[in-house]
Amino acid sequence: xxxxxxxxxxxxxxxxxxxxxxxxxxxxxxxxxxxxxxxxxxxxxxxxxxxxxxxxxxxxxxxxxxxxxxxxxxxxxxxxxxxxxxxxxxxxxxxxxxxxxxxxxxxxxxxxxxxxxxxxxxxxxxxxxxxxxxxxxxxxxxxxxxxxxxx
Numbered sequence: 001x002x003x004x005x006x007x008x009x010x011x012x013x014x015x016x017x018x019x020x021x022x023x024x025x026x027x028x029x030x031x032x033x034x035x036x037x038x039x040x041x042x043x044x045x046x047x048x049x050x051x052x053x054x055x056x057x058x059x060x061x062x063x064x065x066x067x068x069x070x071x072x073x074x075x076x077x078x079x080x081x082x083x084x085x086x087x088x089x090x091x092x093x094x095x096x097x098x099x100x101x102x103x104x105x106x107x108x109x110x111x112x113x114x115x116x117x118x119x120x121x122x123x124x125x126x127x128x129x130x131x132x133x134x135x136x137x138x139x140x141x142x143x144x145x146x147x148x149x150x151x
Contacts, residue, residue, distance in 0.1 A: 005117045022065045030067045033060060037071060038078050046086045047072040084149065085134055091122050092146045099143060122146075 003010055028036075036058060040050045051071050054060040063071040075081055082089065098115045102108060122141050129135045 004121065016062075020062065020065050023061055026059070026061055026066065028058065028060050028066060033063060033066050034074055034078065037063065037074060038080060041075050041078075041080045046082070046089075047075055048086060050075070083135070085129060088122065088125050088129065088135070089149075091118060091125065093150050094118060095122065095143070096147050096150045099147070 033054070036054060037050050040053050041047070045053065051063055054063060060066060063069075063074065067074060069077075072081070072086075084092070095115065095118050098111055098118065101111055102115065105111065119141065126135065126139060126141055130137055130139065
């Protein structure tokens with residue numbers, strides 16, 4: 001599989017070990033895990049941050065190994081899900097940062113290209129989420145709306 005905006009192929013990266021089973025030393029039950037995840041999510045943490053917090057503070061190696069479902073799915077079933085998915089929100093935050101940079105440095109051509117590539121990535125991801133009904137059909141990317149959503 002190739003990268004989106006480059007001619008390189010790249011397959012490097014770390015992967016979890018294949019058997020996704022609950023270790024014997026993990027004592028957390030499924031109900032406890034869901035309750036802790038909901039409590040952490042209500043404090044304003046994203047699903048990824050909730051997973052890291054569960055791992056570091058509560059000793060849960062993998063929420064998926066304990067419950068059989070991904071953490072984002074568990075939070076969505078509990079009625080706690082952000083209106084914009086976390087990865088799309090992170091891209092919007094990066095775009096707003098690039099736009100602010102361009103206001104002070106208007107001749108930064110590499111940043112202009114990066115901004116253009118990032119905006120196309122956002123449009124592609126938004127189309128995916130609209131098809132999966134994770135964001136409203138009327139949601140469209142605009143630079144002004146991105147600045148408001150990130151703030």
